[in-house]
Amino acid sequence: MRTENEDREDRIINAARKLIVHYGYDKTTVDEIAQEAGISKGAVYLHFDKKEAIFEAVFIHALKNYADKWMDLIEHDPKGGTIGGMYKNMLFALKDSPFMVAVFKQDRRVLGNYMKRPDNIFKGESFKGTRFETVKLFQEAGVVRQDLDPMIAAHIMNMLAYGLVAMDEVMETDEIPPTEAVIEGIADFMDRAMTPPNGGDSNAGKAILRKMIGSSLEKLS
Amino acid sequence: MRTENEDREDRIINAARKLIVHYGYDKTTVDEIAQEAGISKGAVYLHFDKKEAIFEAVFIHALKNYADKWMDLIEHDPKGGTIGGMYKNMLFALKDSPFMVAVFKQDRRVLGNYMKRPDNIFKGESFKGTRFETVKLFQEAGVVRQDLDPMIAAHIMNMLAYGLVAMDEVMETDEIPPTEAVIEGIADFMDRAMTPPNGGDSNAGKAILRKMIGSSLEKLS
DNA sequence: ATTTGACTAAATAAGTATAATTGGTCAAAA
DNA sequence: TTTTGACCAATTATACTTATTTAGTCAAAT
Numbered sequence: 001m002r003t004e005n006e007d008r009e010d011r012i013i014n015a016a017r018k019l020i021v022h023y024g025y026d027k028t029t030v031d032e033i034a035q036e037a038g039i040s041k042g043a044v045y046l047h048f049d050k051k052e053a054i055f056e057a058v059f060i061h062a063l064k065n066y067a068d069k070w071m072d073l074i075e076h077d078p079k080g081g082t083i084g085g086m087y088k089n090m091l092f093a094l095k096d097s098p099f100m101v102a103v104f105k106q107d108r109r110v111l112g113n114y115m116k117r118p119d120n121i122f123k124g125e126s127f128k129g130t131r132f133e134t135v136k137l138f139q140e141a142g143v144v145r146q147d148l149d150p151m152i153a154a155h156i157m158n159m160l161a162y163g164l165v166a167m168d169e170v171m172e173t174d175e176i177p178p179t180e181a182v183i184e185g186i187a188d189f190m191d192r193a194m195t196p197p198n199g200g201d202s203n204a205g206k207a208i209l210r211k212m213i214g215s216s217l218e219k220l221s
Numbered sequence: 222m223r224t225e226n227e228d229r230e231d232r233i234i235n236a237a238r239k240l241i242v243h244y245g246y247d248k249t250t251v252d253e254i255a256q257e258a259g260i261s262k263g264a265v266y267l268h269f270d271k272k273e274a275i276f277e278a279v280f281i282h283a284l285k286n287y288a289d290k291w292m293d294l295i296e297h298d299p300k301g302g303t304i305g306g307m308y309k310n311m312l313f314a315l316k317d318s319p320f321m322v323a324v325f326k327q328d329r330r331v332l333g334n335y336m337k338r339p340d341n342i343f344k345g346e347s348f349k350g351t352r353f354e355t356v357k358l359f360q361e362a363g364v365v366r367q368d369l370d371p372m373i374a375a376h377i378m379n380m381l382a383y384g385l386v387a388m389d390e391v392m393e394t395d396e397i398p399p400t401e402a403v404i405e406g407i408a409d410f411m412d413r414a415m416t417p418p419n420g421g422d423s424n425a426g427k428a429i430l431r432k433m434i435g436s437s438l439e440k441l442s
Numbered sequence: 443a444t445t446t447g448a449c450t451a452a453a454t455a456a457g458t459a460t461a462a463t464t465g466g467t468c469a470a471a472a
Numbered sequence: 473t474t475t476t477g478a479c480c481a482a483t484t485a486t487a488c489t490t491a492t493t494t495a496g497t498c499a500a501a502t
Contacts, residue, residue, distance in 0.1 A: 026484095029464060040476050042467085051465065106391050151398050152406035159384025160377070162391060167380055170327050170387075177372050185373035189414040247454095250494060261446050263497085272495065 009047050009057075011037040017058045021098045025055060025112035055114050056121050062099040064220050069093040071213050074206060081205025083144050084191030086134075087157060091164060091183045101165045130212070131157055137208045143200040153194060160186050230268050230278075232258040238279045242319045246276060246333035276335050277342050283320040285441050290314040292434050295427060302426025304365050305412030307355075308378060312385060312404045322386045351433070352378055358429045364421040374415060381407050 015036035019028040030051055034041040048054045073089035074080035080089055094100055102110035103122070114120060132154040138144040144153070164183070167176055176182075236257035240249040251272055255262040269275045294310035295301035301310055315321055323331035324343070335341060353375040359365040365374070385404070388397055397403075 030466080031464075041465090042476050043474090045466065046475080049466090104391075149398075149402070149406065152402055155388075155398050155403055156381070156384075156406055156410060158392070159381055159388055162388060163377075163380025163384050166387070166391075167376075167383060170325075170383060171379070177370075177376050181370070181373055182376060185370065185377055189377060189410065193410040193413040251496080252494075262495090263446055264444085266496065267445080270496090 008037070008039060008043070012039075012044055012047055012054065013057050013061050016054045017062065017099055020055070020058060020110060021102065024110050025114045027112075030054075052114060052117065058099065059103065059121055060220055062097055062103075064217060066093050066097050066100050067213050067217050067220075069096070071210070071217075074209055079202055081143065081202035081207075081209065082191060082200050083135075083138060083194045083205070084187035084189075085202065086205060086209055087190050088183055088187035091161060091186065094161070095164070095179055095183070104161065105166050130216075134208070134212065137212070138205060141201070141204040141208055142196060142198075143202075143205040143208075144194050145196045148194060157190070229258070229260065229264070233260075233265055233268055233275065234278050234282050237275045238283065238320055241276070241279060241331060242323065245331050246335045248333075251275075273335060273338065279320065280324065280342055281441055283318055283324075285438065287314050287318050287321050288434050288438050288441075290317070292431070292438075295430055300423055302364065302423035302428075302430065303412060303421050304356075304359055304415045304426070305408035305410075306423065307426060307430055308411050309404055309408035312382060312407065315382070316385070316400055316404070325382065326387050351437075355429070355433065358433070359426060362422070362425040362429060363417060363419075364423075364426040364429075365415050366417045369415060378411070 012033060016028065016033045019032055019036060030044055031041050033054065034044045037044070044054070048057065070090050070093035073092055074086060077085055077089060079085035094104065099110075101107075106115070106122075108115065115122075132150060135144060135148075135150040135154045135157075139146055139148070139150060164179070164186070233254060237249070237254045240253055240257060251265055252262050254275065255265045258265070265275070269278065291311055291314035294313055295307060298306055298310060300306035315325065320331075322328075327336070329336065336343075353371060356365060356369075356371040356375045356378075360367055360369070360371060385400070385407070
């Protein structure tokens with residue numbers, strides 16, 4: 001069952017996430033986080049020993065939510081196991097999490113001085129290079145064309161994900177088409193460019209993703 | 222024939238470009254530009270009335286070079302008129318011009334305070350929205366699939382171009398595959414995703430590009 | 443007729459002293 | 473036992489002064 005303590009820890013994390021997304025890490029004070037969570041600053045330090053630990057908890061939470069949501073979208077999408085389908089659902093899951101978007105963009109305004117820590121959580125192994133693995137596994141399962149450099153394909157996918165969330169830095173917002181339409185367009189491109197002639201087996205893809213995302217989620221909890 | 226004056230103006234522009242790319246607009250002084258060009262500062266002001274005018278001349282020059290190079294690559298490429306071909310050549314032309322890359326990225330480090338001018342040259346009509354027009358014309362000529370929102374397709378192309386030059390801001394350079402390979406990969410993606418079943422007529426595409434780039438070049442000289 | 447470089451006003455940077463804020467602690471209250 | 477908020481050292485912001493640099497000019501040299 002859910003303890004009072006866990007509940008309060010969640011309140012701290014949610015308060016922190018909300019404030020960090022809005023004001024950025026540097027301009028969010030521990031006092032404000034405590035207030036937003038409805039407790040005193042001292043109580044915050046009963047849960048986390050440093051401000052940075054709060055940030056890291058926010059990240060773990062957001063990453064978990066993102067993975068959960070992604071997995072959920074995949075399971076409910078018949079085409080969730082094709083390359084375009086899995087990518088589309090990933091982008092849909094990503095775009096609804098401003099915190100994860102900030103992390104993906106390495107947004108200095110939001111991440112602030114946390115990024116200056118030499119041992120920050122993003123430097124760890126657990127959080128990168130997964131796209132390449134996915135493409136390779138998809139190829140082995142025949143969901144992605146064999147004649148395709150997985151390195152390049154993964155990189156193009158990264159570029160498109162980055163473009164989706166970062167394009168507003170270089171274009172006026174009103175010149176950018178609606179995000180939903182762009183995501184659908186990207187998925188269509190991916191399917192046409194990466195799926196083998198026979199179409200590819202969506203269920204095989206789903207099995208891979210369940211395994212991959214599942215094991216990632218395990219590491220987090 | 223080429224006058225002594227034109228030659229010196231070119232030297233100023235090249236010196237300025239080199240210094241601006243390296244040190245950025247703000248940290249490049251008119252004195253240094255004059256030195257690099259082998260003349261005195263006063264002489265610089267016989268050619269340009271303000272520092273900003275030098276910058277704008279550098280931009281016009283770089284844009285012209287870029288368009289020339291692009292057109293040249295297209296003419297010498299049998300597939301230069303397909304969507305993937307034209308895009309590939311555009312990216313090859315772009316990647317060799319650090320100044321144009323900085324402009325495309327709106328790189329604040331390089332562009333500096335010049336961007337703060339309310340009437341800066343990039344705000345002008347002549348320099349944006351061309352990708353959308355290209356896609357539409359390609360569609361009319363049957364070089365690009367009809368069932369494809371040109372707005373979305375153009376935006377995806379912009380995202381990929383941006384990703385190509387900006388991805389190093391979010392990834393370690395040594396994790397990024399070689400630019401040539403990425404460009405080839407992108408071109409392959411574009412062809413597979415955007416070309417109609419019949420393959421598309423490369424020459425029709427070339428004719429459009431000749432017209433478009435040609436008229437752009439006219440405006441510049 | 444050209445070109446220069448010393449010159450100036452304006453902008454930018456560097457330094458400094460002071461005030462306000464903030465992360466983290468801990469004795470006391472609940 | 474659990475939670476608080478006053479408290480402090482340390483960081484960060486502010487206001488101000490001084491020093492340096494730089495864009496642009498122009499009388500003098502070439």
